Amino acid sequence: MAGIAGSMAILLAGLAAPLPARTQPAPMQLLTDTQHYCAELFADVEATQNALIEPAPPAVDRLALEGRQLCSLGEVRGGVTRLRRAMVLLHERSGEH
Amino acid sequence: MMDGATLGHAGAQSAPGLQVAGARSPQHPRFLRSAALRFAAMYALLFGLSALALALFLWWETAGLLDRRIDNAIAADVESLAQRWQEGGLPALIITIENRLAENVDDNAIYLLVDPELRRVSGNLSSWPTDLTVHRVWAELPIERAGIRSLARVRTFTLPGGFHLLVGRDVQVRAQLRDLLTGALLWALLVVLVLGVAGAVVIRGLFRRAMANISATAAAISAGDLSRRVRISGRGDEFDRLSETINEMLERISKLMDGVRQVSNAIAHDLRTPITRARARLEDAALHAESEADLRAAIERATTDLDGVVAVFQALLRIAEIEAGTRRAAFASFDAAPVLAGLVDLYSAAAEEGGLTLMFVCPDRLPLFGDRDLVQQAIANLLDNALKFSPEGSIVRLSAAIAGGTVTITVADQGPGMSEVDRARATERFFRGEAARSTPGAGLGLALVQAVALLHGGSVQLSENAPGLAAMLHLPGAAEVARGIVATADA
Amino acid sequence: MRILVVEDDRDVAGFVVKGLRESGHVVEHADNGRDGLFLAASEAFDAIVLDRMLPGGIDGLRILETLRSQRNTVPVLFLSALGQVDDRVLGLKAGGDDYLTKPFAFSELLARVEALTRRGKGDGPATKLVVADLEIDLLSRSVRRAGQKIDLQPREFLLLEYLMRHAGQVVTRTMLLEGVWDYHFDPQTNVIDVHVSRLRQKVDKPFSGPLIHTVRNAGYMLRSDAA
Numbered sequence: 001m002a003g004i005a006g007s008m009a010i011l012l013a014g015l016a017a018p019l020p021a022r023t024q025p026a027p028m029q030l031l032t033d034t035q036h037y038c039a040e041l042f043a044d045v046e047a048t049q050n051a052l053i054e055p056a057p058p059a060v061d062r063l064a065l066e067g068r069q070l071c072s073l074g075e076v077r078g079g080v081t082r083l084r085r086a087m088v089l090l091h092e093r094s095g096e097h
Numbered sequence: 098m099m100d101g102a103t104l105g106h107a108g109a110q111s112a113p114g115l116q117v118a119g120a121r122s123p124q125h126p127r128f129l130r131s132a133a134l135r136f137a138a139m140y141a142l143l144f145g146l147s148a149l150a151l152a153l154f155l156w157w158e159t160a161g162l163l164d165r166r167i168d169n170a171i172a173a174d175v176e177s178l179a180q181r182w183q184e185g186g187l188p189a190l191i192i193t194i195e196n197r198l199a200e201n202v203d204d205n206a207i208y209l210l211v212d213p214e215l216r217r218v219s220g221n222l223s224s225w226p227t228d229l230t231v232h233r234v235w236a237e238l239p240i241e242r243a244g245i246r247s248l249a250r251v252r253t254f255t256l257p258g259g260f261h262l263l264v265g266r267d268v269q270v271r272a273q274l275r276d277l278l279t280g281a282l283l284w285a286l287l288v289v290l291v292l293g294v295a296g297a298v299v300i301r302g303l304f305r306r307a308m309a310n311i312s313a314t315a316a317a318i319s320a321g322d323l324s325r326r327v328r329i330s331g332r333g334d335e336f337d338r339l340s341e342t343i344n345e346m347l348e349r350i351s352k353l354m355d356g357v358r359q360v361s362n363a364i365a366h367d368l369r370t371p372i373t374r375a376r377a378r379l380e381d382a383a384l385h386a387e388s389e390a391d392l393r394a395a396i397e398r399a400t401t402d403l404d405g406v407v408a409v410f411q412a413l414l415r416i417a418e419i420e421a422g423t424r425r426a427a428f429a430s431f432d433a434a435p436v437l438a439g440l441v442d443l444y445s446a447a448a449e450e451g452g453l454t455l456m457f458v459c460p461d462r463l464p465l466f467g468d469r470d471l472v473q474q475a476i477a478n479l480l481d482n483a484l485k486f487s488p489e490g491s492i493v494r495l496s497a498a499i500a501g502g503t504v505t506i507t508v509a510d511q512g513p514g515m516s517e518v519d520r521a522r523a524t525e526r527f528f529r530g531e532a533a534r535s536t537p538g539a540g541l542g543l544a545l546v547q548a549v550a551l552l553h554g555g556s557v558q559l560s561e562n563a564p565g566l567a568a569m570l571h572l573p574g575a576a577e578v579a580r581g582i583v584a585t586a587d588a
Numbered sequence: 589m590r591i592l593v594v595e596d597d598r599d600v601a602g603f604v605v606k607g608l609r610e611s612g613h614v615v616e617h618a619d620n621g622r623d624g625l626f627l628a629a630s631e632a633f634d635a636i637v638l639d640r641m642l643p644g645g646i647d648g649l650r651i652l653e654t655l656r657s658q659r660n661t662v663p664v665l666f667l668s669a670l671g672q673v674d675d676r677v678l679g680l681k682a683g684g685d686d687y688l689t690k691p692f693a694f695s696e697l698l699a700r701v702e703a704l705t706r707r708g709k710g711d712g713p714a715t716k717l718v719v720a721d722l723e724i725d726l727l728s729r730s731v732r733r734a735g736q737k738i739d740l741q742p743r744e745f746l747l748l749e750y751l752m753r754h755a756g757q758v759v760t761r762t763m764l765l766e767g768v769w770d771y772h773f774d775p776q777t778n779v780i781d782v783h784v785s786r787l788r789q790k791v792d793k794p795f796s797g798p799l800i801h802t803v804r805n806a807g808y809m810l811r812s813d814a815a
Contacts, residue, residue, distance in 0.1 A: 026241075027239040027240050027241040027246055027247075028222055028223070028226060028238065028239070028240050028241070029223070029240070029241055029242075030207065030221045030222065030240060030242060031220075031221040031222065031223060032198055032201075032221040033242055033243060037221075041199060044199060076243065077204060077242065077243050080204065081202060081204050084199060084200060084201055084202045084204070085202050087199045087200055088200050088202055091196075091200065397805075403691075404691075404693075407691055427674075439769055439770065439771070440771075442743050442769070443769050443771065443779050443783075444779055446779065446782035446783045446786055447778070447779045447782045449782075450782050470772055470773075473771065473772075474772075474773050477771070477773070
């Protein structure tokens with residue numbers, strides 16, 4: 001019941017959304033969408049890789065390089081995603097979560 | 098002053114009279130008055146509402162489902178973070194947040210940890226959203242990612258110690274889905290509108306077609322053509338039943354009007370005679386009477402003639418009253434056996450005078466449901482006829498029997514009888530059979546018996562008595578009638 | 589007797605009033621409802637002849653209902669052009685004692701009015717009825733004339749009883765049909781006449797002095813010839 005009511009409210013609110021909001025402040029940016037974070041994450045990936053005992057799977061290297069390249073080309077979100085995937089692989093290997 | 102010509106006009110003249118007498122409904126604008134349009138509009142409305150209900154259900158199952166999933170994910174996230182705080186305090190929480198951000202392959206997570214003064218401690222938001230109070234649990238947060246506006250669904254949580262946690266998800270996908278659905282639904286609305294109107298037009302057409310036959314027939318009838326009937330489609334549906342009922346009503350009206358026409362024709366022929374006779378006698382007496390005794394005699398004869406005319410009128414009115422059916426409201430249960438016995442008693446003396454034998458056979462009880470006086474008069478009419486036409490030395494037999502729920506009362510004589518042709522017409526008003534032309538009477542006796550029979554839901558049957566005539570009055574027995582009506586107390 | 593006639597038709601009223609006066613009654617006449625009610629309520633009458641349809645806002649039924657509600661039990665005979673059975677029933681239910689439809693024969697009206705007044709005098713239940721040398725015992729259902737027993741069929745007994753109860757008054761055929769046979773309409777054949785003549789055969793013929801007389805154009809009367 002609440003779901004339907006909520007959905008209806010969302011539907012109506014959503015239909016109203018295209019209207020420009022006067023008093024709304026500027027939408028917030030995510031800090032994880034920045035070049036700064038991209039570089040930070042790349043350094044993290046490297047550090048984690050080095051801390052491993054066994055060698056990391058080859059995908060990690062590839063993903064990390066691709067990520068850094070994408071970031072430098074301006075595709076921050078795509079780059080960050082690749083770096084994150086590399087991180088996930090590394091964490092899996094090391095058993096951490 | 099009824100004669101054949103005016104009767105024909107009476108039908109047309111009564112139409113405007115009917116329109117005036119019947120209350121016309123207040124004049125609404127024409128389109129509101131169309132029942133077909135109302136039906137069609139109702140159809141369109143129902144169609145629209147159904148479409149809307151379907152759309153809402155779809156929304157709930159798609160976008161709504163997504164919403165619920167996302168909310169559940171956020172809630173689970175909050176809970177596990179709160180747990181972290183419990184276990185490891187602030188440092189552990191910070192590390193966990195940073196890890197989760199680092200592993201967020203779906204690129205949709207939002208975290209923010211602030212101290213009690215709303216200063217950022219950890220997470221990927223720069224500051225606590227300005228228009229978001231810490232007490233709001235769930236909220237929508239507009240965000241911008243790579244230059245594209247998006248929306249985030251966020252949840253706040255106050256940790257023990259005064260720190261505030263904000264956990265959310267980028268619901269861009271949902272926003273896109275919502276936009277897609279909205280667009281689709283708006284187009285759908287248009288389609289619904291078109292289909293609804295088209296459907297309404299079709300419904301209106303069907304409705305009007307179904308009614309067209311009835312209204313066309315009705316129009317023809319009110320213009321005077323009473324022979325028209327509504328066409329039955331044969332499907333046996335509600336319209337057919339309505340048409341059948343209307344046709345029955347038309348039959349009845351037609352018969353009643355025929356009755357009226359019959360009567361007025363008969364009056365024209367058969368009543369003017371005694372009136373003319375009376376008038377002639379009086380005029381003759383006025384001109385040619387030679388003594389007071391002559392005058393008195395003429396006046397008395399004229400009085401008798403007039404009484405005869407009055408009797409005919411009374412009988413006609415009676416028959417009309419019976420045929421109108423209003424006496425049915427006063428029906429009651431009664432035993433017809435003593436009624437018949439009383440009639441036999443009454444007529445036995447006259448029968449003997451005429452050298453006739455009056456036989457009577459009847460069961461102990463004859464339960465009937467109806468009008469006692471009418472049944473009495475009907476049988477009396479039959480006995481009257483029988484006695485009138487029976488030759489000396491013959492037998493007149495009044496008998497009654499119950500068979501299969503029907504009570505049959507028979508009056509049989511051994512007189513000249515009636516030919517088959519005459520028997521078929523005998524119950525018409527003023528009909529006199531060949532043999533009866535010379536005997537007194539207006540020819541209304543059998544018409545009254547017929548009317549009484551029909552009123553009670555029964556029938557009259559005339560048959561050959563070899564020799565003579567047997568008149569049978571069939572009436573439904575009280576038990577039969579009680580089956581259809583709630584039985585009265587003394588049944 | 590004092591009779592009140594409430595009838596708006598001048599010809600009919602004149603006819604009735606004259607006829608009643610000639611028969612030896614004292615007659616008052618009102619031609620509308622209001623006057624009729626006033627007269628009926630303020631003076632004592634032995635019978636009222638009341639038309640149903642009256643001008644003046646008060647019709648016959650209402651007059652009767654008003655009188656009855658004032659506990660006025662004067663016998664009332666309705667005259668009406670409305671001849672349907674429902675109208676009859678309505679009239680009798682409202683408290684009327686008899687109902688006659690127009691047109692009517694004056695003799696019928698006279699006979700019925702006089703029968704009403706006899707009824708009004710409150711004859712207590714009698715066990716014996718006697719006229720001249722004819723007597724009937726209602727308990728034992730036996731009839732004697734001049735000491736001799738007469739054998740009568742049940743219906744003949746009822747017929748004689750009715751005639752004797754209305755001894756000295758005109759009894760019309762219609763009254764006999766209603767009172768003895770409970771039959772409310774006129775049969776075409778003169779069935780009543782035959783019954784009366786049979787009764788005469790048994791009650792009059794073997795004895796001296798006829799008691800059952802035929803009244804021309806009216807009906808019958810049972811009375812001693814000495815009258």
